[in-house]
Amino acid sequence: MSYALITGGAxxxxxxxxxxxxxxxxxLIITSRNYNNLVTAKKEIEQKYSNKVQxxxxxxxxxxxxxxxxxxxxxxxxxxxxxxxxxGYSENFLDGKLEKEAAIIxxxxxxxxxxxxxxxxxxxxxxxxxxxxVSSIASFIPCSYAATYGASKAYLTSLSLAVSLEAKAxxxxxxxxxxxxxxxxxxxxxxxxxxxxxxKPNKIARKAIESKKSLILPGxxxxxxxxxxxxxxxxxxxxxxxxxQKRKKLT
Numbered sequence: 001m002s003y004a005l006i007t008g009g010a011x012x013x014x015x016x017x018x019x020x021x022x023x024x025x026x027x028l029i030i031t032s033r034n035y036n037n038l039v040t041a042k043k044e045i046e047q048k049y050s051n052k053v054q055x056x057x058x059x060x061x062x063x064x065x066x067x068x069x070x071x072x073x074x075x076x077x078x079x080x081x082x083x084x085x086x087x088g089y090s091e092n093f094l095d096g097k098l099e100k101e102a103a104i105i106x107x108x109x110x111x112x113x114x115x116x117x118x119x120x121x122x123x124x125x126x127x128x129x130x131x132x133x134v135s136s137i138a139s140f141i142p143c144s145y146a147a148t149y150g151a152s153k154a155y156l157t158s159l160s161l162a163v164s165l166e167a168k169a170x171x172x173x174x175x176x177x178x179x180x181x182x183x184x185x186x187x188x189x190x191x192x193x194x195x196x197x198x199x200k201p202n203k204i205a206r207k208a209i210e211s212k213k214s215l216i217l218p219g220x221x222x223x224x225x226x227x228x229x230x231x232x233x234x235x236x237x238x239x240x241x242x243x244x245q246k247r248k249k250l251t
Contacts, residue, residue, distance in 0.1 A: 006082040203219075
């Protein structure tokens with residue numbers, strides 16, 4: 001069986017994707033910066049599904065770490081990429097710490113772009129493959145009080161949707177997943193309240209895997225939010241989401 005590569009695949013939504021793909025029979029390569037999380041995920045997945053799980057410790061913001069990942073995966077038949085690794089930050093732009101904003105740009109934009117590009121090129125050469133870039137419903141809104149995060153996901157959404165049309169000529173499927181809030185450890189780095197996140201990672205991952213659409217809006221709430229963003233004036237949507245973002249933020 002071929003392999004699926006899931007960045008940030010040991011916990012949260014990434015782990016949801018690992019579970020869903022293992023259930024479909026895929027062998028896995030999962031990455032994380034945390035070795036212990038990777039070992040735990042590998043043990044649990046292999047015991048439950050009897051699939052092969054390879055682990056790769058990497059900080060994907062590091063160029064050499066990405067190159068090492070590319071070299072490592074050359075020895076496996078990877079034809080699915082879940083480009084999931086990401087980080088958030090909730091703060092007004094004036095008071096936001098530049099180093100945290102840089103971390104968002106480095107991972108959500110630069111690393112996501114380079115990883116997407118590398119495996120897209122590989123898949124087009126093989127004339128097969130599937131890529132799901134994990135973005136956010138926030139990518140469609142000027143996201144006050146989380147401006148850098150929203151902008152980083154807007155970049156990924158625009159890039160991914162643009163390439164999805166080009167990819168059809170190469171028999172490669174490129175999809176964008178734009179969920180709402182998900183109940184993971186994301187809040188710990190985002191500086192937001194845990195109770196603000198309710199989506200179930202396993203359920204969202206499975207919906208994404210089952211979807212054939214270029215833009216995946218998992219669940220009624222995500223679809224409703226996208227509909228409202230499209231039909232209501234931008235300034236109104238922005239004010240409403242800004243209030244919601246302020247309520248989520250830790251005080």
